[in-house]
Amino acid sequence: MTIRLPDAQGALRSYEPRTDPLDLTPGGPFTSRTVLAAAHVVADPYADVTPDAPAAVDWDATLAFRRHLWSHGLGVAEAMDTAQRGMGLDWAGAAELIRRSAAEARAVGGRIACGVGTDQLAAGSVAEVRAAYEEQLALVEESGAQAVVMASRALAAAARGPEDYAEVYGHLLRQAARPVILHWLGPMFDPALDGYWGSADLDTATDTFLEIVAAHPDKVDGVKISLLDAGREVALRRRLPHGVRCYTGDDFNYPELIAGDERGFSHALLGIFDPLGPPAARAVRVLDTGDVKAFRELLDPTVELSRHLFRAPTRFYKTGVVLLAWLAGHQSHFAMVGGLQSARSLPHLARAYELADGLGLFPDPRLAEDRMKNLLALYGVTR
Numbered sequence: 001m002t003i004r005l006p007d008a009q010g011a012l013r014s015y016e017p018r019t020d021p022l023d024l025t026p027g028g029p030f031t032s033r034t035v036l037a038a039a040h041v042v043a044d045p046y047a048d049v050t051p052d053a054p055a056a057v058d059w060d061a062t063l064a065f066r067r068h069l070w071s072h073g074l075g076v077a078e079a080m081d082t083a084q085r086g087m088g089l090d091w092a093g094a095a096e097l098i099r100r101s102a103a104e105a106r107a108v109g110g111r112i113a114c115g116v117g118t119d120q121l122a123a124g125s126v127a128e129v130r131a132a133y134e135e136q137l138a139l140v141e142e143s144g145a146q147a148v149v150m151a152s153r154a155l156a157a158a159a160r161g162p163e164d165y166a167e168v169y170g171h172l173l174r175q176a177a178r179p180v181i182l183h184w185l186g187p188m189f190d191p192a193l194d195g196y197w198g199s200a201d202l203d204t205a206t207d208t209f210l211e212i213v214a215a216h217p218d219k220v221d222g223v224k225i226s227l228l229d230a231g232r233e234v235a236l237r238r239r240l241p242h243g244v245r246c247y248t249g250d251d252f253n254y255p256e257l258i259a260g261d262e263r264g265f266s267h268a269l270l271g272i273f274d275p276l277g278p279p280a281a282r283a284v285r286v287l288d289t290g291d292v293k294a295f296r297e298l299l300d301p302t303v304e305l306s307r308h309l310f311r312a313p314t315r316f317y318k319t320g321v322v323l324l325a326w327l328a329g330h331q332s333h334f335a336m337v338g339g340l341q342s343a344r345s346l347p348h349l350a351r352a353y354e355l356a357d358g359l360g361l362f363p364d365p366r367l368a369e370d371r372m373k374n375l376l377a378l379y380g381v382t383r
Contacts, residue, residue, distance in 0.1 A: 003369055004381060005350040012381065015354055017369045022360035024278035026071040029111070032288045033258060033265070034222075034245065035280070036075035036113060037273035038082035039066055040321050041089060041097065045335040055084075055093045055337035062097070063104050065330050072281040074273065075111030076101065077148060081189060082271040083115075084318055086153065088338025091120040095139055102143035113146040113181060113269075121154045129155045130168050137172060147180040148224065148269075153192040162198030162208040169212045179221035181247060181269070184209060186227040188314045202232065210239055217241040224249045224269045228314075230257055237264055251310045251317070255299040258284075259292050271317060272306040275324040275361065305355040308348075316343040320352045327353060327368040328361060334375065346379050 002014045042065065047056030066076050078101045079085060079094040089097070098114045105112035118124075118132035129152060140147045149172060159165055173180070187194040197205035213220050223240065225233045226249030234257070237246040248257040248266035257266040273280045283298035309320035319340055326334040334341055353372045362368035 001369065003373060004376070005354060006347045006376075006379075006381065007350075008347050010347070017357050017365055018360060019365055020360065021363050021365055022279060024072070024282060026278075027073050027281065027285060029073045030281075030284045030288055032290075033284055034075065034247070034267040035073075035258075035273065035284055036077040036111070036247070036269045037069050037277050037280075038077040038080040038269060038271040039069060039274055040318060040325065041083045041337060042322075042325075042331045043333075043335045043337045045333040051088075051339040055089045057089075057093060057097070057337065058331070059100060061331045063100060065325065066101055066104060066110070067108060068330065069274075069277050070105070070108055070110035072278050073285075074277050074281055075113065076105065077113050077115070077269050078102070078145065079115040080148065080150070080183075080269075080271075081115075081185065081315075082274055082318060082321065084337055084340065085115060085117060085150070086119050086190070087315065087318070088336065088340060091117075091136070093337075094119070095136075098140060098143055098145065102140075102145045106144060113148050114140045114143065115150045115183075116140050116147045116180075117150040118152040118154045123157055124154050126155070126158050126164050126168060129158055130171055133168065133172050134175070137176065141177050146178065146221070147176065148183050149180050150183045151185045151190070151193050151196055153190070156193050156196055159198060162204075165197050165208060166212055166215075170215060173212075173216040173219040176219050179219055181222050181224055182209075182213065182220060183224040183249070183269075184226065185249070188228060188312065189226055190315060202227070206232070206236055210236070213244060214241055217244055220244050222247050222267065225266075226250065228252045228310075233257060233266065234261070237266060251306050252303070254306070255296055255303060258299075259287070259296060271321065272302075272309065274321050275309075275328070275356065276302050276306070279359065279361070302359060305352065305359060308351055308355060316340070319344040320349065323349050323352055324356050324361065327356070327371050329364055329367055334371075346376070346381075349375070 042061035044056040222245030224247040230253035247269040287295040
């Protein structure tokens, strides 16, 4: 059987899907690295909503996907940008997601960390930003989850300089009940975050960021770096206080950063581990044995797919993530909150299918092929 896929030039070519998926067995947590997958939300396709309306979430399918990740030993990073925070999912929806997922984590014994932001504010003063952060931190901690303090669009707009970041983050860290993860999300993921930490110069911003961490090392479990710059992450990682972890958020260079070097390594909190959860888990279990070479041999081939999904404009990577979840049978439809299933072109989606199929990511390759053909038919591609 073959399938005709459009290329970047608009021409159709034949592709022969594989017939055998990878044999990926669920397993327990890892010993050498802490690994969290930032998980997507499943929209309710039957809800009568518009792109500007509050998100309608299929809670059963959303929680089932988290159980899938936990079953492979991965932790779940909940209500992060992969879950479309600020791109279809508002704070009310995120709060409900946090409550439900945290309860599910307790029920199955899964690890969970949840995003703390300020998205209940469109804009506000520094004091209002601090209060918004406090509200969200309280909810996450009450749910029993670890907090991931995310970058704030409102703070980026309100801050006059590095001192405002130090004041807001210092206040939050002092009142946090348990160590948090600080998340530096680069402007390639969200243009509104350009100049975060008070400077558009990344060296200056890094200094401010590290000063905040160094002032509260007992309250910072780790830092998540999403700048898509491996060299910069390694340099920052080497400057962290003892005991503070680096969680890579680099969806372009994660194998080398997780593998590490003679001076350390990164843990992981990655959106690409949503579709790559099972093979990533298998690779990390190999790394647990100390076999770095075999780890790289397993994980390096996945980078081409990740770089494709996260190519500019990077913030629309969620569309490819949800496409692959649908093709893999984790949900019954290709619909997204905010209508973002339309954010990537058909050639982009076709290439994502081809790369994922080549990796053996689909538990049922025939189902994935049939669903991809149905999507192509909607665009006028006949079988």
